[in-house]
Each structure stands twice: as structure tokens, then as C-alpha cells.
Amino acid sequence: MAVAVPRAAKTQRRTRIQAEREELILGAALEVFAAHGFRGATIDQIAEQAGMSKPNLLYYFPNKEIMHRMLIDRLLETWLEPLRKLDPEGEPLTEIRSYIRRKLEMARDYPRESRLFANEILQGAPRIADELEDLKKLVDEKAKVIGRWIERGKLARVDPYHMIFSIWATTQHYADFDVQVCTVLGPKRSGEGRFEDAARYLDQLFVGGLNPKA
């Protein structure tokens, strides 16, 4: 009789338990979505990971899509922060280098978020077409900045878009393809030090490749 949908209660403020449980669930969902993709993840798995029953989980999030959507939204917010921080007034090569460093740190510290995103893009981004348009706007803006740097002779004459792609690709690779990276590096080199090696290498690669001397 009584419609008991506290999650959707419009004007009602959230309980302490609500806030805690929602965080717990989102963490579990991130783990499972990142590991199996949207279709491959089951609500039961997420519930078990969160240590609760399926109906209990569904009491907080009415369905799978909403959990996924919330994770994607939250992800994009923090994920694009390094690119937003690219400072048009800064020293070009320094800006690019710290962008690369920050992106690599994110791959190290938030691999699940990276894989969540990769899963979604890989399967054609069916649920985030709008967000990709926003991403395009940000990239357009930053590509212009990079273009101006090039005009001023501060960087080699490269395509700014493909430059950004190559930064994304090389840094996120260490999160998305972690299993492959660790297997290939072998047990001795696949400790956390691999990120320092990667940072050193990428710095060499991009400094060499983007220096305007050529």
C-alpha cells in the first residue's frame, strides 16, 4: 500500500546509513563493472561484493543502469581534471609533461575507473554518447591551446588531436592492459616500480618527440 521508495524521496534528506550504503555499493559496482563490463556484471555479484542481499541493494539503486550511469558520471568528472588543468599560460613542454605524469598517476591509482571507461568505449559507448560530446568540446579547446603553442614555436609541429590520443593511449594502457603488462614484464619487474619506469620512458618519448628543434 504505502509506497516505500526512500531513495527517490524527493525533498527528503539522506540518512547516515543511506550515504554509507550507497558508497559501499558504488565501490562494489565499480569493482564488478570494471572486471566484467556492463552486460557481464550481475546484480548478485555486486551485492555479494558489497556484502548484502540483492533486494537490499536494489532498495538503494532501483536498477543496474542507474549504478552504472552514476559511476560513469562520477568518473568523467575526475578523469578529465588533468586535461582541464592544462594551463594555456604555462610553459608548453612543462604543461604537457605534467599532464602525462598526472594521467599516469591516475592509471596507477584508479585502474578500475580506467577499465570501466575502456569497457564502455570498447563496446561502442552505447550509454555515454552525450558525455563523449562534452569530451569533444574540451579536447577542441585544448587542441587550440596546443596549436597556439606550436605556432609560437614552443612545440614540434604535430597534430594536437593525435598528440592527445597518444597521451591517453600510453598512460591508460598501464591500467587497462595491466595483466598483459605484468605478464610481459615478468615477476621481477611487475611490482609498483613499473609505473616509475613507465613515467621515465614516457617522459623521454614525448620530450624527444615534441621538442620543436626538428
Add this chain to the structure above:
Amino acid sequence: MAVAVPRAAKTQRRTRIQAEREELILGAALEVFAAHGFRGATIDQIAEQAGMSKPNLLYYFPNKEIMHRMLIDRLLETWLEPLRKLDPEGEPLTEIRSYIRRKLEMARDYPRESRLFANEILQGAPRIADELEDLKKLVDEKAKVIGRWIERGKLARVDPYHMIFSIWATTQHYADFDVQVCTVLGPKRSGEGRFEDAARYLDQLFVGGLNPKA
């Protein structure tokens, strides 16, 4: 009564229809697995893509795993060919540049294979642990070659393993993240010319980054 399992018939050679149908099915399976991942793909989808009924498909491949396994095996065979071709006797920078070009061509011509592999790695490579070990051996071998080139002053002093990772990442990015690449480039630049632009950029990046002058 009679066990009718012609696919598994040991010593019997394959029918013409068998060969045709198996190829048809594997093509359909590649399409669906690449788009949805192993778990996300359904036998019904694959059967429909192949234009036949599900039981008919299962007459040729007894289950989903076997189709997937066969695709992965076939994929790795051709996928690693460019790396195998890296010639220890060739001119180092030229060898690397053609390796990059070949990998980029594969991303352009076989994007489904790339996505199939990416899906598998992304989800922890549960079904191809053995194959990854073989991959490691090949990379170990080629890393030594690259190491010798560096010792001889033919390449900048970079980590060969991370160098290979960066080549994989930047080239496969154009297959795996195609949706994102096309959205960001916009309708005008996302034609097939994007691969030529990518080739030009990657050539600049790696030639600059790997030149031994520094």
C-alpha cells in the same frame, strides 16, 4: 543411439559445407564477441549474424568457449606477426618505424580482432593465460634485440619493454577506442584519413623520441 558428432569425428576429413559454415560462424562470432565481450555475446546473436539457427550453429561448435578460444588462437597468430618480423639485422630506426606502420595498418584493417583481444585483456585475460606467456617470450627476445641496438648507439637509451608497450598502446588505440577517436575528431576529420594523420603523427613522435642524439 548413434552418436552423431561429425565435428569431433577424429580421423574424418571435413566436408565442403563444414569448412564454409565454420568460417561463416567464426566471422559472425568475431563480430559479436568484439562488440559485446565474451559474457555479453549470446549464441543467438552469433547465430543470427551468421544467418542460421542456434542449434545449427551448435552442430558445428559445441559451445561458446570453443568459438572464442579458436578466434583468440587465430588472432594471436596473425597479430604478433609484425613483431616477429622485427629484423635484428635491419636498420634499427627503420625497423621500428615499419613495425609501427604495420601495427597501425592492422588496427585499421582488423579492428574487430583488436577489440576481441582488448576485451579479453581488460577483463583479466581469464581464458588466455597460457598465450600471454608465449607472448612474453617473444617480447623478451625482441627486447634483447632492441637492447643491442641501443648499446650500439643506434637508438636513444629507452626501456625496450615500455617502448613496445607504447607502440601497442598508440596503434591499437585507433581500433579499440575508435568511437572516442571519431567523436573527438568530429565528422570532418573522422573519415579514413584519420589513419594517415595518425601514421604521420606517430612517425614524428617515435622518430623524435627514439633518435639517439640526446
Add this chain to the structure above:
DNA sequence: TGAAAAATTGACCGGTTGGTAAAGATTACA
């Protein structure tokens, strides 16, 4: 403390999925 609100659970439901059984249609070939 007590009662209302919030949180949790077990039982259940309709649809999907991987896979099977068995009978019918087609093809190869002696």
C-alpha cells in the same frame, strides 16, 4: 518507551541464455 520510518530479507516471477533431444530435410556417393 513506543510507534513510525527505514532497512533488510526470503520467496518468487517472467524473460533470457547456454545447451540438448529427436525427428526431418538434404547431400554425397556406391
Add this chain to the structure above:
DNA sequence: TGTAATCTTTACCAACCGGTCAATTTTTCA
């Protein structure tokens, strides 16, 4: 041509999956 092997289809099943319901337990707070 006849028939045995191969191929295809219809009907089906058990397990799983997303989600609901109603009842129970726990928490909040007047």
C-alpha cells in the same frame, strides 16, 4: 537410384538474471 551420412529445425529444459513483493527486523526520535 537408393541409402547412409550429413545437415537443419522444432521443441524443449534447467540455470541464471533483473527485478518485485510482502513480511520482518532494526533504527530513529518524539
